[in-house]
Amino acid sequence: MLALLWALFCGPGALAQPVLELPPGAAPTSAWPYLSMRSDPTRELTVNDVMRELGAFGAVTRPAGSLGVRTDAVWLRLVLRVPAGPAGSPVSRTVNIDYPLLHEIDVYLVRDGSVRQHAALGNLQPLAGRTLHWRTPALDLDVAPGADHELFIRLRTGGGMIAPITIGEKHLLHPLALREQMLQGLFAGLAACLIVYSLAQWITLRQRLFGYYAVLVTGSAGFSLQFFGVGGQFLWPGHLWMEQHIGVLLSSAAATASFLFMGHVLQQLQPGSRILRIMRAGACATAACGVAFLLDILTTRGAMMVLSVLGPLPSIISVPAALRLVARRDPLGGTLLTAWGIYLLGAIALGLLVQGRLPANGWTMHLFQLSSAVDMLLFMRMLGLRTAELRHEAARAQHERDAMRSLAHSDPLTDLPNRRGLDIALHAALPKSRAGGLLAVYVLDLDGFKPVNDQYGHDVGDQLLVAVTARLREHLRHADTVARIGGDEFVVMAGELPDPEQAHELGHKLLGAFRQPFAVGTHEIRVGLTIGYALAPTDAHDAATLIKLADAAMYHGKQSGRFCVRRNTGDLALSSS
Numbered sequence: 319m320l321a322l323l324w325a326l327f328c329g330p331g332a333l334a335q336p337v338l339e340l341p342p343g344a345a346p347t348s349a350w351p352y353l354s355m356r357s358d359p360t361r362e363l364t365v366n367d368v369m370r371e372l373g374a375f376g377a378v379t380r381p382a383g384s385l386g387v388r389t390d391a392v393w394l395r396l397v398l399r400v401p402a403g404p405a406g407s408p409v410s411r412t413v414n415i416d417y418p419l420l421h422e423i424d425v426y427l428v429r430d431g432s433v434r435q436h437a438a439l440g441n442l443q444p445l446a447g448r449t450l451h452w453r454t455p456a457l458d459l460d461v462a463p464g465a466d467h468e469l470f471i472r473l474r475t476g477g478g479m480i481a482p483i484t485i486g487e488k489h490l491l492h493p494l495a496l497r498e499q500m501l502q503g504l505f506a507g508l509a510a511c512l513i514v515y516s517l518a519q520w521i522t523l524r525q526r527l528f529g530y531y532a533v534l535v536t537g538s539a540g541f542s543l544q545f546f547g548v549g550g551q552f553l554w555p556g557h558l559w560m561e562q563h564i565g566v567l568l569s570s571a572a573a574t575a576s577f578l579f580m581g582h583v584l585q586q587l588q589p590g591s592r593i594l595r596i597m598r599a600g601a602c603a604t605a606a607c608g609v610a611f612l613l614d615i616l617t618t619r620g621a622m623m624v625l626s627v628l629g630p631l632p633s634i635i636s637v638p639a640a641l642r643l644v645a646r647r648d649p650l651g652g653t654l655l656t657a658w659g660i661y662l663l664g665a666i667a668l669g670l671l672v673q674g675r676l677p678a679n680g681w682t683m684h685l686f687q688l689s690s691a692v693d694m695l696l697f698m699r700m701l702g703l704r705t706a707e708l709r710h711e712a713a714r715a716q717h718e719r720d721a722m723r724s725l726a727h728s729d730p731l732t733d734l735p736n737r738r739g740l741d742i743a744l745h746a747a748l749p750k751s752r753a754g755g756l757l758a759v760y761v762l763d764l765d766g767f768k769p770v771n772d773q774y775g776h777d778v779g780d781q782l783l784v785a786v787t788a789r790l791r792e793h794l795r796h797a798d799t800v801a802r803i804g805g806d807e808f809v810v811m812a813g814e815l816p817d818p819e820q821a822h823e824l825g826h827k828l829l830g831a832f833r834q835p836f837a838v839g840t841h842e843i844r845v846g847l848t849i850g851y852a853l854a855p856t857d858a859h860d861a862a863t864l865i866k867l868a869d870a871a872m873y874h875g876k877q878s879g880r881f882c883v884r885r886n887t888g889d890l891a892l893s894s895s
Contacts, residue, residue, distance in 0.1 A: 335354050335395070336351070336352050336397075337397045337398065337466065338396060338399070338485065339398075339399055339401065340400045340461075342400075342401075342487070344486065345486065346484045346485065346486025346487075346494065347486060348383075348482070349396050349469075349485050350378070350382040350383060351382070352396050352397070352398075353394050353396055353483070354375040354395045354396075355376060355377070355378045355385075355392060355394055356374050356375045356376070356392070356393040356395070357390050357392055358390055358393060359391075361390065361391040361474060363391070365424075365426045365433060365436075365470055365472075369468075372395070378394075380674045381674065381677035381678075382482070383482035383678025384479070384481070384482075384672070384673075384677065385479040385481065385674055386672070386673050386674025387478050387673060387674070388479055391473065391474040392472070392474070393471070393473075394471040394472075394473065394483075395468060396469040396471070396483075397466060397469075398411075398467050398469055399464075399465070399466050400461045400464070401463065402463040409460075409461060409463055410459065410461070411458075411459045411461055411486065411487060412456055412458050412487065412491055413469065413471075413483065413485045414454055414456040414483070414485075414491055415456070415471075415482070415483050416454050416483075416678075417454060417481060417678070417683075418453060418545075418546065419475065419544070419545065420439075420440050420441065420455065421440050421442045421475040421476060422440045422442065422473070422475070423438070423440045423443075423471065423472070424437075424439075424471070425437045425439065425457050425469070425470075425471050426471075426472075427459050427461070427467055427468075427469055428468040428469075429461075429462060429466075429467050430465075434460070435457075437449065440455060442558060444556070444558075445555055445556030451555070452551070453495065453498070453548060453550075453551045456491075471483070476619075477672070478672030480671065480672065480678050480683075482678040482679070482683075502542070502546055505542060506539060506542075506543065506548070509536075509538070509539030509694070510539075512532075512535045512694055512695075512698060513535050515698075516529070516531045516532040517529070519701070520532065525704070526578075526582060527579065527583065530578040530579040531698070531701060533575035534572055534576055534579055534697070537570075537572025537575060538690050538693075538694060540571075541565070541569065541572065541690075542690065545687070549564065563612070566611050566621045566622060566625070567612065569625050569629070570625060573632075574601045576629075576633075577601035577632050578597065578598070579632075580597060580632040580633075580635070580636045581597025581632075582594070583636075583650075583654075583700065584597070596635070600631055600632070603624075604625060604628050604629075607624045607625060607628075633658045633661070633662075636658070637655070637658070639651075640652075640654040640658075641655070649703065653696050653699050656696055657692075657696035657697055657700075660696070663685075663689055664687075665689070668682075670682075671683070727739035727742065729801075731783060731784065731802075732783060732784055733787075734787060734800055734802045734808075735799065736801065736802065736803065737801070737803045740801035740811070741861060744864070745861060747813050748854055748861060750813065750814075751854040751855050752855065754817075755813070755814045755815070756816070756817070756818065756821060756853045756854065756855075757812070757813045757853065757854040757855075758810075758812045758815055758821040758851055758852075758853055759809065759810075759851060759853075759854070759864045759865060760809065760810040760811075760812070760824075760850070760851040760868060761807065761849070761851070761868040762790075762807070762810060762847055762848070762849050763806060763808075763848050764786065764806040764807075764846070764847060765845060765846030765880045765881060766845045766846055767779070767845055770782055774838075778838055778839065778841065778843075781838045782845070783802075783806070785836045785837070786845075790810065790828065792831070793827055793828055793831045794812070794828075797813065798810060798811065809868075815853075821851065821853055822883065822885065825851055825883035826883055828847070829847055829849055829882070829883055832845065832846060832847040832881075847881060848872055848875040848881060848882060849882070849883045850867075850868045850869060850870065850871025850872030850874065850886060851868045851885055852867035852871065852885065852886050853885070856887070857885075857887050857888055867886040867888065870886050871884040871886035874886070
């Protein structure tokens with residue numbers, strides 16, 4: 319679509335006349351109601367030729383400021399007068415043509431039948447010849463007070479002849495120019511923020527979608543900079559090659575990025591479809607067109623004809639998919655349709671302006687730029703939706719990894735660490751053990767658990783194990799660890815114990831917790847407990863030895879009558895485990 323509009327700009331299709339009075343201090347005035355016009359199909363007429371044939375001039379029938387797409391040269395005639403002042407000395411008025419993409423503009427100021435001033439303007443004319451280096455073609459007119467002057471303006475361009483002409487005192491035109499500069503600065507700043515954000519996301523997330531968006535915004539914003547003359551004024555002043563090529567190259571870049579952007583979006587919505595290959599083929603075609611133009615294989619007109627055909631295809635192809643998304647109540651579908659609808663509205667308005675069917679004013683000149691900015695913001699919302707989806711996928715993947723890790727390191731019945739989880743906790747706690755900060759490892763085995771399973775069944779046995787877990791936790795500190803490493807075998811790890819006596823007291827505390835029966839459903843079940851333990855670094859320095867020592871102490875307690883607490887300082891045989 320952007321290419322189609324550029325093609326309209328840069329390539330294809332004696333009257334009674336009121337006097338424009340320019341009194342001192344008057345607001346800048348549009349010259350359009352005071353103009354007459356003459357076509358020059360041969361493009362060979364000189365100012366003397368048109369001065370001799372004033373009867374060939376006729377009324378301007380087009381809307382103000384736009385003469386449509388044409389290949390001929392056009393002569394405009396204006397009669398102006400500055401009322402005589404007290405001093406009677408020459409005064410200056412400035413004529414400004416508020417469209418920078420006109421290729422050739424010749425301005426002639428005539429008084430008393432002779433040319434008093436001439437200037438060649440236009441974006442393909444040398445910048446050194448201009449007296450005013452404004453964003454748009456402008457010229458100071460040296461007019462004599464009280465005398466009538468004729469202003470002849472010859473226009474020729476390769477496409478849309480938009481020529482909103484304003485005449486006034488220079489200092490009164492400056493605020494209008496500054497206001498436009500500020501507006502363009504806002505749009506350029508917005509585009510820069512979108513580009514920087516998308517590039518940062520591309521680098522961070524490694525998602526091509528954000529890179530395509532950055533190129534798309536660059537092409538669209540660059541088009542506006544060219545259209546409003548900001549590029550020619552600040553970025554490439556006086557560079558004729560840029561003036562001749564930058565429009566096509568930006569259009570090619572925007573069209574290529576549009577294919578890739580929409581292809582990437584639609585492929586994610588329709589996995590397995592051929593949409594991405596189709597869009598990539600379109601991107602290759604538009605990119606090849608830009609390269610061919612750059613190598614002078616294609617002319618401006620030829621390149622723009624190709625881009626005009628290919629440019630609208632991404633939006634056309636994406637509409638059916640967007641409608642299906644809307645039917646599924648997916649917000650992406652509504653965003654996509656709204657974006658293309660707003661862009662189409664601006665494109666139609668600008669197309670009508672270029673064709674000479676709408677007047678050139680502030681609204682019609684800026685409507686396409688405004689719609690493009692809204693379009694880019696809506697595309698950014700699409701990126702936001704995609705980013706949220708990526709974050710959701712990442713969170714889900716992390717949750718699945720956490721769940722897998724939990725299954726690998728915890729007991730599914732009691733949610734306690736299993737043997738692997740216990741090993742991890744022990745290896746983390748052992749380096750911190752020291753004199754005055756002992757680490758105690760207790761191996762606990764239930765007494766009388768098998769008869770419970772035999773009498774009440776395994777379901778009740780499982781519920782009993784859950785109840786045992788809860789009671790152990792009630793009698794331990796928050797920093798202590800309980801693990802289940804077998805059917806009815808548990809391990810407790812307690813750190814930062816000041817002396818062996820406190821470790822022994824904790825063992826008896828756990829033992830005492832089992833003096834009361836457990837309420838399991840409608841049953842009251844009693845089970846006992848035998849505990850063996852060892853201390854680090856006093857009894858051992860590594861996890862495996864600590865577990866073996868505690869396990870041997872527990873078996874020694876079983877053999878000694880059960881329901882007791884035993885410590886293994888290394889004097890009990892490990893073979894008993």
